[in-house]
Amino acid sequence: MAKLIARPATDGLLPIEIGKAILEDAQPQAITWVAPFNRKKSAVSKTLGGFPGPGEVVEVKAGRALSVGPGQAMILGAPLDCEGAAVADQSDAWTVVALEGAAARDVLARVTPLDLRDAVFPEGGTARTLVGHMTASLTRVGPFRFEIMVFRSMTQTLIHELERAMKHVDARTKL
């Protein structure tokens, strides 16, 4: 039988550094979607070590839990299972990249309709939104660091869109 070689979706494409922004791979070990059944939310929250409300990020036992929809979280970190919830392994379905640097927010502002100002999208905030024409999950993990998650099949499109925006922001600073 053929021996398959595991390769990250961003293999050979990242990192990219342009001006005051760097784009790099940020794929976690596993990505798990968790949606507690009716009246099971507090039990699930206890098992996991927390459960994020709308727009929230919570550090849980397995890693970082992002709110991704009504009653739904995506947990980035170690693989997990959980009683009382619908659980689906999404590890190979999404690509996670990180955009960091003083220009990171200006770069993102070119590709997403989300309000990225500190008061609206502070560190520790997360949102489902658009990046270009793709639905994406955006999380602000540091003052100058954002994690962007899209469907794995759209990895090259995401990198293309972000690289273009990075070039354009950098070009303007050199005028």
Add this chain to the structure above:
Amino acid sequence: MRLTCPHCGDRDLREFTYKGDALALLRPDETANPQEWVDYVHNRDNPAGTTSELWYHGPCGSWLVAVRDTTTHVTHRTLSLAEAGK
């Protein structure tokens, strides 16, 4: 234009899709006569003024009802389907 998603809050119009008149929520019951079904399926008012519309927030998958004015573009309020009684 901005709309308020019941889950995500205030967001740009580009994240939403228009899904028709909110009349679609008022499905006739099984005793309804053919004329009531014709009205439900085909007939819509086209008001210059307040209208109730269904919108879908693609990024999180939430539906909402937006009550807004077609002459001023003011959105009076947005409701989740639970709040709208569905």
